[in-house]
Every structure is written in structure tokens, then in C-alpha cells.
Amino acid sequence: IATTDTLEKNLTEWELLALNSELNVSDGHPRQSLSAAQTRIIADLPEIFAQCGREHPADIEREAVRRYMSLVKQSSYPADRVLLCYASSVAMEILARALVLETNRCALLHPTFDNIPDLLRGNGMEVVPVGEEVYETGILPDEVLRNVGCVFLTTPNNPTGRVLPELQLADIAAQCREADVVLALDTCFRSFDTRAQYDHYRVLEESGCRWVMIEDTGKIWPMHELKVGMLLHSANVGLNLAKIHSDILLAVSPVIMRMVDRLAEDAASGGISDLHAHIAHNRSIVHQELAGVPGLSFPYSDNLISVEVVDLGERSAEEVWEELRAQNVFLLPCEAFYWDAPEEGAHQLRISLARDSERIRWAMQSLAQVLSR
Numbered sequence: 001i002a003t004t005d006t007l008e009k010n011l012t013e014w015e016l017l018a019l020n021s022e023l024n025v026s027d028g029h030p031r032q033s034l035s036a037a038q039t040r041i042i043a044d045l046p047e048i049f050a051q052c053g054r055e056h057p058a059d060i061e062r063e064a065v066r067r068y069m070s071l072v073k074q075s076s077y078p079a080d081r082v083l084l085c086y087a088s089s090v091a092m093e094i095l096a097r098a099l100v101l102e103t104n105r106c107a108l109l110h111p112t113f114d115n116i117p118d119l120l121r122g123n124g125m126e127v128v129p130v131g132e133e134v135y136e137t138g139i140l141p142d143e144v145l146r147n148v149g150c151v152f153l154t155t156p157n158n159p160t161g162r163v164l165p166e167l168q169l170a171d172i173a174a175q176c177r178e179a180d181v182v183l184a185l186d187t188c189f190r191s192f193d194t195r196a197q198y199d200h201y202r203v204l205e206e207s208g209c210r211w212v213m214i215e216d217t218g219k220i221w222p223m224h225e226l227k228v229g230m231l232l233h234s235a236n237v238g239l240n241l242a243k244i245h246s247d248i249l250l251a252v253s254p255v256i257m258r259m260v261d262r263l264a265e266d267a268a269s270g271g272i273s274d275l276h277a278h279i280a281h282n283r284s285i286v287h288q289e290l291a292g293v294p295g296l297s298f299p300y301s302d303n304l305i306s307v308e309v310v311d312l313g314e315r316s317a318e319e320v321w322e323e324l325r326a327q328n329v330f331l332l333p334c335e336a337f338y339w340d341a342p343e344e345g346a347h348q349l350r351i352s353l354a355r356d357s358e359r360i361r362w363a364m365q366s367l368a369q370v371l372s373r
């Protein structure tokens with residue numbers, strides 16, 4: 001029985017319930033222990049803080065962005081068209097505020113994390129769904145393309161992990177160019193999947209379409225929300241993004257930017273492959289611990305991002321969530337990812353894999369025990 005506090009929750013409100021709990025495998029923010037190299041970087045924060053008093057912020061920002069983009073192999077990013085934000089959701093809010101001055105309808109990938117449609121709708125936009133099949137076909141439905149001012153795609157997608165391949169990006173960008181529609185990409189999870197690391201900016205710039213890209217360090221490193229969102233755009237985007245950005249902030253902290261620089265440097269010299277191995281190991285723990293439970297399935301098996309979805313078959317995800325909550329274990333019900341057809345997620349729970357492995361094991365042992373009742 002859904003208690004009053006579980007009705008009509010957005011995903012982040014579900015995640016808030018888990019935030020101060022013993023076993024939070026709900027939100028996709030990294031909470032695993034630091035590596036030795038990351039511990040050294042944190043120990044250097046006093047020196048990093050002192051450097052920020054001696055160096056120009058622009059130099060620190062430029063170097064950190066360069067290092068991050070090098071890590072995710074984006075060599076053609078426009079270094080002079082980067083707006084830094086406190087979070088990728090701030091970048092999304094800026095985009096939504098700019099878009100609504102030119103169009104009142106946006107096409108958005110379905111399913112995806114619900115703060116995206118909520119931010120668009122909160123700015124007065126109507127949001128129409130586009131299925132993940134466009135990641136295979138590279139073809140946007142004409143009835144969609146002719147009736148929106150923006151197409152917004154998440155790649156890798158959350159929670160499915162589906163990646164928009166290079167050829168399909170090129171085809172979609174060409175369609176957006178021809179229809180004079182802004183193409184926006186949210187790539188928050190791209191560091192987990194090398195299939196999402198072809199040079200997107202070269203493809204976008206070559207297409208000539210009006211494009212906006214959102215990058216995010218918040219899903220990569222366990223920095224207690226010390227992170228940066230990046231909003232990049234084409235020269236011809238024709239949206240007053242910089243002006244709206246200036247309404248919202250002057251600058252992100254150079255301390256965070258220098259920290260990101262150091263973390264990206266370590267990641268490029270082995271840290272990111274260690275992270276991939278850790279996530280893969282945690283995914284295998286999920287599959288091992290649930291192997292004996294009848295009626296379950298993992299619908300997104302080729303997913304490489306730091307989450308895993310389990311389909312409970314006939315079982316209600318919210319009822320199982322409640323039983324787990326009684327044991328202080330928190331997963332994430334998936335209904336709200338399916339923002340245009342919630343029933344499609346009514347039997348799915350998402351597990352965040354960016355945790356220490358024993359926590360994943362405990363949480364899955366609790367889930368197996370609840371499901372075998």
C-alpha cells in the first residue's frame with residue numbers, strides 16, 4: 001500500500017528518502033571509497049586552495065576543461081564556447097529558459113531521468129516523447145521533427161545505458177539542421193562507456209546544426225557533490241545562453257575546477273579503467289546475488305553506466321521498495337523514468353553501482369530475501 005509520502009514522487013524525491021540511510025543504492029551520485037590517488041588529491045586541497053589565490057580562474061578553468069575533454073576523448077570541443085555551472089541540472093535550466101523564448105515544444109528521449117522533462121515543463125515547454133529506437137534508426141519521426149523547436153537526447157541514456165552511435169548522431173544532426181531544430185545532448189554518464197566517446201563535437205560541428213551539449217563530472221568521482229556541469233553550444237545556436245548563465249552565476253569555484261583537473265589527470269592514467277572494472281564487478285554481484293530468484297530479468301544487459309535495472313516481473317516495484325525500506329535498504333523505483341508512460345516502469349527497480357562492493361552485496365541479499373517471501 002503506497003503511503004502518502006510515496007505518491008507522485010519524482011525520482012530525486014525518492015532519492016532524498018535514501019540520502020541519510022544505512023544502505024543507499026538509490027541515487028546515481030558516486031559514493032564509493034576514494035582510491036589512493038584520489039585520497040592524495042583530497043589531501044592536496046589546502047595547496048589547491050592556495051593556488052587559486054595565485055592563478056587566474058580562466059587559466060584553471062581552461063586547463064580543467066581540456067583535461068576532462070581529453071579523458072572522454074572529445075578533441076573537437078569549442079574551448080571558447082563553454083559555460084561552467086554548479087551542476088548539469090543548472091545547465092539544463094539555462095537551456096530550458098533560453099529555448100522557451102523561441103519554441104514551446106521539445107522532443108525528449110523516453111525513458112530518461114525525469115528532472116529533464118520537469119525542468120522543461122517548469123519553463124512552460126510541452127514535452128513529446130522520442131523512443132530509444134532512434135538510436136538504431138537515426139531517423140526522427142517527421143511528425144515530431146516538424147512540431148518541435150528542440151530535440152533533447154540523453155546518451156548514454158539513464159537508466160538504460162543505451163548509447164547514440166556516431167552514424168545515428170550524424171543523421172539526427174542533419175535532420176535537425178534541415179528542420180532548423182536545436183539538438184541538445186545530455187552526456188552525464190559518458191565517462192563509463194567508451195562507445196559514448198567518439199568525438200561528438202566534430203560530428204555536431206560538421207553537421208552545421210544548432211546544437212547544445214551538457215557535460216557533467218558529478219557522476220564520475222565520489223566528491224560529496226563537488227562537481228561541475230558544462231554547457232557548450234554551436235556558434236549558430238541563436239539562444240542567449242551566456243546572458244541567462246550570467247543571471248544565474250558569475251563563476252564556479254576554481255578550487256573545484258583544479259580538483260577536477262587533478263581527478264581527470266589521474267583518471268586518464270588508469271583511474272577510469274579501475275572505475276570501469278569496479279562498476280562491472282558490482283554489476284556481476286547484482287546478477288550473482290539475484291541469480292536464484294525466479295521471475296526476475298535485467299532488461300538492459302549491455303548497459304555499462306553506473307546503474308543496473310532489475311525487472312521484477314509481476315511484482316510491484318513500489319511494494320518491494322517499501323519492504324526494502326523497512327530494512328533500511330533503498331533502491332530507486334523506475335516509474336518516473338517513464339515520464340510519458342509510468343506503468344512501463346511499475347515493475348522495475350534501479351540499483352546504483354557507484355558504491356563499495358560489500359554494500360551492493362548487502363543490498364542485493366536483502367532484495368533476494370524480500371523477493372523470496
Ligand SMILES: N=C(N)NC[C@@H](O)CC(=O)C(=O)O
Pocket residue numbers: 012015026027028029089113115158
Ligand atoms: N537535479 C537532480 N534532480 N539531480 C539528481 C540527479 O543527478 C540524479 C541522477 O541523475 C541519477 O540518480 O541517475
